[in-house]
Structure formats: C-alpha cells, structure tokens
Amino acid sequence: MTSSAPTTNLPWVEKYRPDSLDQLVSHKEIIDTIQRFVDEKRLPHLLFYGPPGTGKTSTIKACAKQLYGKAYKSMVLELNASDDRGIGVVREQIKTFASTKTVFSAGFKLIILDEADAMTNDAQAALRRVIEKYTKHTRFCLICNYVSKISPALQSRCTRFRFAPLATEHMIQQVQRVIDAEHIETTPAGIEALVKLASGDMRKALNILQSTFMAFNKVNDEGVYLCTGTPLPADIEAIVEVMLNESFKTAFRKIMEIKTEQGLALQDILHDVHEFIHRLDIPTASRLLLLDRLAQIEERLAYGANERAQLADLVGVFQVVRNQVVEAAA
Template sequence: MDFFRSGKATEQAVAKSRAGDGGKRDERAVPWVEKYRPKNIDDVTAQEEVVQVLRKSLETKNLPHLLFYGPPGTGKTSTILALARDMYGPEAIRARVLELNASDERGIGVVREKVKNFARVAVGQADPGYSSPPYKIVILDEADSMTTDAQSALRRIMEKYSHVTRFCLVCNYVSRIIEPLASRCAKFRFKSLPRDLAVTRVNHVAQAEGVACRDGAVQALVDYSEGDLRRAMMSLQSASRMVQGAALDADMVAELAGVIPPGVIQGLRAAWAADAHSSQEAVDALVYAGYPASRVLAQLHDLVVSDQQLGSLQKAKIAMLMASVDKALCDGADEKLQLLNLMLQASRIAQAASA
C-alpha cells in the first residue's frame, strides 16, 4: 500500500511542478527539460509569430480556442503553459487549467465526463496582482491520438461552454484533427527551432549545469536531435552523467545518440558494387553490432542523396525502395531480412547506373 501511495504522491508532485507550483523541490531530481521550461511567454525560444499573437491576446484578455501543431520538441506545450502562468499566476493556475494527455485519455468517455465537468464550472477568484480573464483553459496534449467519436463530442462542448472555458489542442499531425474541430480553433504552426537558437539554448543549459563541452559537442547534440530541443536537452543530461566531470566531445555525443560510424555506412555503399555475398556479409556485421535498421536507413539516405556516382533516376528509385523498407519495418517486419532486401535491390539499381 505504501508503494502505491508513494507513486501517487510522485505524480502529484510532478503535476504541481508543471502547473507552476512555487514549493521547494530537490532540483537535482528534476529533469532539465522541466527545470528549464519557459516560465512565461517572453522566455519561449523562437516561434516569434506565435508569441506575438499570444502576447496581444494576453493584453486584451481575448483568447480564442487554440490549435498548436508541429514537430515534437518545438515548444507547443511549453508555450501554452507559459501563457497560462502569465494569465492566472502560480496559485490560480491549478484551479483554472486542466491538462490532459489525449494519447492516454482519448476516448469519448473522458470527453463526456472529465472534460465536460471541468468546462461547465465557472471560474473562481484570481490571484492578487494577476488580471485573470473570466474563463479557464483545457489543454489536450497529443490531441491527434483522440478517437473520431471523442473529437466529435468535443466539438459541441467547445461551443456550449466557450463563455467560461477555452480549449487548446496540441498535436503533431494536424491532418488527424477532424475539420469541424479544427475550424473552431485559431491554428498556429510551430516550426523546428533554427540551429543557432537551439545551440544557444543548449549552451545556456550546459553552462548553468556546469557541463564542460568541447568545440562541436553542442552542435552535434543539436544536429542529432533533428530540430527536437527536448531530445537535445535529454541527451545533454544523459551525457553529463556519462562524462562524470570530463569534457564532452562530439564523439561521445555520437556514441550516446546511437549514430552509426560513417565508415560502416560507407562500407554498405561499397557493397553495392560487389556481389550478393558481400552484401549479406555487410548486413550480418551490421545486425550483429546491434545498430537499429531505422538509423541505418536515415544515414544511408543522406549518403545516397549526396552520391555523385548515382544519377537522379537511380536516386529516386533507391529513395522509393527505402520508403518501402521503412514502411515494412514500421509494420513489424524482420530487420535483417529488410536490410538484406534493401542491399540486393539497391545493388542492382547502382550497377545499372554504372553500366
């Protein structure tokens, strides 16, 4: 019983920290993603257009229903939480903001019960010093995971209780939000952070946490995260535990990120010009080394795009082949068989190009 009680207490502590609770916490136990999450709308990195519109809404207290969409790790959830803190303050935010992860609570029952019960209740007293608007906010994270029935039920709730509750839908794929629901929201697209801004932010966290980084280490963290600032921050925190006071360099970052050495990828490309036996040996060595097939595809694709020995038609055929292999891997196909199939068919295409 004590185990379950302690687990529930941990969840409540995390929820309070995300809602802006000002209580004392052990900062060493807080993930850096949460520790350095923007506390107000002015701290949001990049997304200038979105911040400008939201700042104006904060001044006029006229906030429409919102739909934030874009790649992961670009600040969608952080932005709406920062806006809510600026609106309500650290105390009233706990009563005026309901945050749900729709990937877990995505059925029509949650919409009809939890969301509707929260949305229909009028707001309470605001914190002194904060000019809180007369409405609450419901944040539905991962809204693109909600079922169609749940989204349809949410449409009516948004209309009926808009005078006391505003909704913010956060998703990665806006195409998965039904059109009647999307048309009721002001859409904001979050772009991947520019490389220089992401490097500046990761550098700031590294200096604040006392992580020594050599030249190229922070740049490698940002490059391997592919525009996901959250992944870069988590990788930095993991790397700081790995180096144990030493200086972090680009090779350590590559090892931590699971990047395949360029020589291995070059060996796969060279096997295309040899026989089928060479391709099979290359795939066997790759699988035995434990490298994931998805990472092999990504790095091999980048190599093919810049390969001067292949023509445009051959590159297009190999890209379509990689897309087919990637689809099969997502469906649960065997990695070794799919990589071997890729090698054999790409070898025929490459040899045809050189013939």
C-alpha cells in the first residue's frame, strides 16, 4: 500500500488509504466483481455494508479514482454523517449534482453517501425517486454499518456487498506495510496485541499503531495496551487468580488496588475476564453461571450502576464458583 500524498502530517489512516483496487488485500470476491464493473464501465448502484474499518469507503474511493483519474473531484460527490442528511439535501445538493450531465468517458457521475443509515426516512424516500430519475448518467454508492436501517426500497435498487471484519493475516500484512514505510521498531508480541485489539477493524489498527509509536517511539505489547487503556493480560490473569484463591474481602481489596494503579474501568476488566473464563478448567454449569452473571453486571454498568457494587458482585460469583468446584472435587 503506497501513498502519493505530499504531506507527512496526515493520519496514517488517510496517508496509506489505497489508491486503486489492486492495493486492497481483503474481500477478494467483492474486489474482483467491482474490478469487472470498472473495466466494463458498467457500474451499478452499490450498497456496501458491514462493521467499521473493513474497507467500504476505501473500496469505493479506489474504484472512483480508477474510473475518473484527475477528474475525480468534478465527477464524484461525497457526503457523510457530518453533513445534514435531511430531505433538503436530497432535493437540493444531491439532485443538483445528479441532474448535471457529463461528457466524460466514464459516462456517469458517482455520488457516495457514507453512513447512509443516518439518513432520515423522508430523505431515503426522496432518494428513491432521485436514483430512478437520474440513473442514465449518475450512479449511487450507499455505505452503512447496519443494512437494516436502509429501507427495502433503496436496497432493491442497489447491488449489495457485505464487508466482513478483516482476517488476521490481512490485518498483519497491511500493518506491516505501514511499519516498513514508517521505519517503526516493533516486536511480534506488539503486532499480535495490536491486531487482537483491532478485531478486524483496519482503521482502528492503524490508529492504535500511530498512537503507540508517537507515545513510546516503538510498538510492543505493553505499549499497545497502555496506549489504548486496555488491561494487560498479566493484570487480568492476576485478577482471576485472586478471585478464585483469596477470600472475598482480600480479593475485593486487591482488585481495587489494581484498578486504581492501572486506571482500569470495570467494563474493560469484564471484557477480558470473559475471554479468560474459557481457559478455566471448571464444570460447564459453573462456566454458564459466570457468563450469565457477567452479562448481568455489564448490563447494570451500561445503565449507570455503581462500579464498587458491581465489582463486589463479580468477586462474589467467583467465590460461588470456587465453592462449587471444591464441592465437586470432594
């Protein structure tokens, strides 16, 4: 992945955004299909949906750059969630752009509506007629995270593509290209932690990479966890160990000390403890009890419950599980 940007102060997400479809490494079937559309200059209306950071915007921008080249700015209208998304924008800005004919070789203009699921119902209803009326010389690409928020009438007018979270090998490949280009000192554990925390979100991975490098001048696992405010695996292991082996009072006190020293939120601890539970050698009934109680605690935290009370509940359920394991062994 290369960049032609003359400036060096761009966020790496933009600096290393692919300029052509062949620079995209994931979603091979989708890219191959769109490449055929571009080669034949027969692009249909498109609907890209899927989780954030999976390449939806990068794909359509790379497609537009291949189609229009230097005429990109005059042939493409981009609107995103920061713009007004009401019916007025559809009737004025979008309709004005779509109604203007073009004499360029591609034969049509392109309107990119990023985060289209933020559009009002009235705006989506107005957009249906605009799409039909100006199909001859305008193409639309709708991008969203939740396809269920796009009206069925709009969905039926578009060719749909679902962008899944990026696979680990693709994440590592793209991150490594940026590391090589920026001459970053890294460790294998650092890259593994970065990819794990990104969870298939390439934008998040590059932001974590840039933040960690700027904070510590190198990227290792400890730096990644500290920069993102995520509990270290060693801390989570210590917390689980304490809850399973110490008394309620001692476990509560030690975990409060860890939370205070590391600046951890109980929400983050819950997320990582949930992953750690699957490694514990405990009966299935005890594992189900833990998962059920963790879900309840997370729900109460989401509604603004007191953290100390929820931490006490967390320590308490681990005490119950410990007693169950001891009784089963006896």
